[in-house]
Amino acid sequence: MDPNANWPEGMYYDENAGAPSGSYEQTEQSFDDQVDGETELFSPLSDESDESDNEEDNPHIEPQLHAQKKKRNQKKNEKNRIVKQQTKKVLEVATTSQLPSHTSTESRSIVEFVKFMMGCPSRNFELPPAPTPQEVETWTHWADNRQEQITNHLDRYIERKNPKNATERKFLVTQELQRIKQMALPTKYSPARTVRNSNISVTVKNTCDHEFKSNGFPRITFDWSDPDLENSDWNSATASILASNWAKWTPKTRALPKDSNINVTGVIGRWLVTMKKETKRKALRKNGANITDPSVEQMNAKRKQSRKKVGELRFKTASTLFPDHPEIWACFTDVNGVSDYECDEDIRIPPRRINPAWRSAVFAELTHEIDVATIQLAPQRSKTSIAGRLARRGPREATNEEAEAEVVPMNYPVDAYAAEFLGQLSLLQRQQMGIQDDELAYSFTTALTDLRKKTRSSNSMIE
Known part of the structure; x- marks a missing residue:
C-alpha cells in the first residue's frame, strides 16, 4: 500500500523519520x-x-x-x-x-x-x-x-x-x-x-x-x-x-x-x-454550560443603556455647537456610534474605552472633544455626574471577536469610517450601508479645529 496515498498534495511520508513523536528511541x-x-x-x-x-x-x-x-x-x-x-x-x-x-x-x-x-x-x-x-x-x-x-x-x-x-x-x-x-x-x-x-x-x-x-x-x-x-x-x-x-x-x-x-x-x-x-x-458550549448567563445579559444591557445616555449627551452638545451643520450632529443619533467599554474591578477606576474597529481617528477625536465641551456646558449641579459618566481610561483596540460583534452605524459620511474598514467593503456593500462618499463642505477636521478653539486643551478624565 502506498503510504503517500492519503496524504495532502505536496506532503510525503518520511520512512526515515525515526522514533515516534515525543521520544528518541532511535539508537x-x-x-x-x-x-x-x-x-x-x-x-x-x-x-x-x-x-x-x-x-x-x-x-x-x-x-x-x-x-x-x-x-x-x-x-x-x-x-x-x-x-x-x-x-x-x-x-x-x-x-x-x-x-x-x-x-x-x-x-x-x-x-x-x-x-x-x-x-x-x-x-x-x-x-x-x-x-x-x-x-x-x-x-x-x-x-x-x-x-x-x-x-x-x-x-x-x-x-x-x-x-x-x-x-x-x-x-x-x-x-x-x-x-x-x-x-x-x-x-x-x-x-x-x-x-x-x-x-x-x-x-x-x-x-x-x-x-x-x-x-x-x-x-x-x-x-x-x-x-x-x-x-x-x-x-x-x-x-x-x-x-x-x-x-x-x-x-x-x-x-x-x-x-x-x-x-x-x-x-x-x-x-x-x-x-x-x-x-x-x-x-x-461543548460541556452544555449556559453561555447566555443572565448576569452577563444584564451587564450587556446595562452597558448599552449607559452608551445610549452618552450618545444623548453628545447629540445635545453637538447640535448646540454646530446648529448650522446637521451633517455633524446627525452622527451622534445612533447608539452604535458610541464606543463600548470594559469596567475595572475597582469601581473607583474609570472604564477602559474600546475603540471601534470601524471608526476613523478624526471622528474619534471629534467625539472626545465634544465630551470635553459637554462637561463644560453642563449645569454646575450636574458636572460631577456627567463627568463621571463620560470618564474613560486610556483606550485599547477591539479584538477580532469584539470587532465581528460590532454593529456598524449606517448613513455616516465617509470620513467617519476608518480606511482599513472601508477597504474591506465592496462598492455594493458601501451603497447598502448608505456611506456618503461626497466630501463634506464642513469636514470633521474643520469641526474639530473650531471646537478646540472653544474648549480647554485637555481633560485628564476623558483622555
Whole structure:
C-alpha cells in the first residue's frame, strides 16, 4: 500500500523519520545505518560555503576546476547575501515596532498565514490540540540530544576512516556534516493538512514545515491556555518561526511601504489571546454550560443603556455647537456610534474605552472633544455626574471577536469610517450601508479645529 496515498498534495511520508513523536528511541547505531544508507532529502539548512571549504581541503581537485567552482560559488553566495539582508530587514520589522490594528491588511495576512500553516480554513475551523507535556519535554531537549547524537556518530566515522592528517580529518568531517544536513531529520513530524483555495503555495508550507521539523517540533500548534509569549517557550519559538516565514513570504506577494513597521510576533500574540477566549467558550458550549448567563445579559444591557445616555449627551452638545451643520450632529443619533467599554474591578477606576474597529481617528477625536465641551456646558449641579459618566481610561483596540460583534452605524459620511474598514467593503456593500462618499463642505477636521478653539486643551478624565 502506498503510504503517500492519503496524504495532502505536496506532503510525503518520511520512512526515515525515526522514533515516534515525543521520544528518541532511535539508537546511535541506527543513525549510523541511516547515514551509511545515503538517504537524502533537500534541506534549506545546507550552506554553499561548506562546499567551497571542502574543495580547498581536497588535494585531488584540479586548480582550474577549483577556480571555476569557487567563482560560481562566490556569485551564489553574493546572491544569497542580498536575499538574507532583505529577509533580515523584514524580520527585524516583523519582531519589533508598532502593533497594527487587528483589522489592518497586514494583521489579517499574518493571522491567515498562521491559520494556514496549522491547517485551519478561514471560517468554522478547529484549532489543533495543544502540545502534550511529553511533546514539550522532547522539544525542549531536542537540540542537545541531536548534537550528542551527531557528535558520537562523527567520532565513530572518523575512527573507521582513520585520516592520515588534520587536513584530511577536517575534510572528512565537513563532508560528513554536509551529508547529514541533506538527510531526513530523525524527528517524526506531522504536517497540517493543506488548506485549499489559499494564495499561500504548498512550497511555502513545505519550507515552513521543514523549519519546524529542523527545530525538533512534532507539529505546528500553540499552548492555547497560555497566550503570553513571554511565559511559554514553545509559543514564543513557534511564533518566531511563523513570523520569520511570513516575513520571507509577504514581500513576494505584496508591496509593503518602505516605512512599514509591523510587529508580527505581537500580532500573533494578540491573536492567541483572542483564541484563548474562543477556546474557553467552545469548551463551555461543548460541556452544555449556559453561555447566555443572565448576569452577563444584564451587564450587556446595562452597558448599552449607559452608551445610549452618552450618545444623548453628545447629540445635545453637538447640535448646540454646530446648529448650522446637521451633517455633524446627525452622527451622534445612533447608539452604535458610541464606543463600548470594559469596567475595572475597582469601581473607583474609570472604564477602559474600546475603540471601534470601524471608526476613523478624526471622528474619534471629534467625539472626545465634544465630551470635553459637554462637561463644560453642563449645569454646575450636574458636572460631577456627567463627568463621571463620560470618564474613560486610556483606550485599547477591539479584538477580532469584539470587532465581528460590532454593529456598524449606517448613513455616516465617509470620513467617519476608518480606511482599513472601508477597504474591506465592496462598492455594493458601501451603497447598502448608505456611506456618503461626497466630501463634506464642513469636514470633521474643520469641526474639530473650531471646537478646540472653544474648549480647554485637555481633560485628564476623558483622555
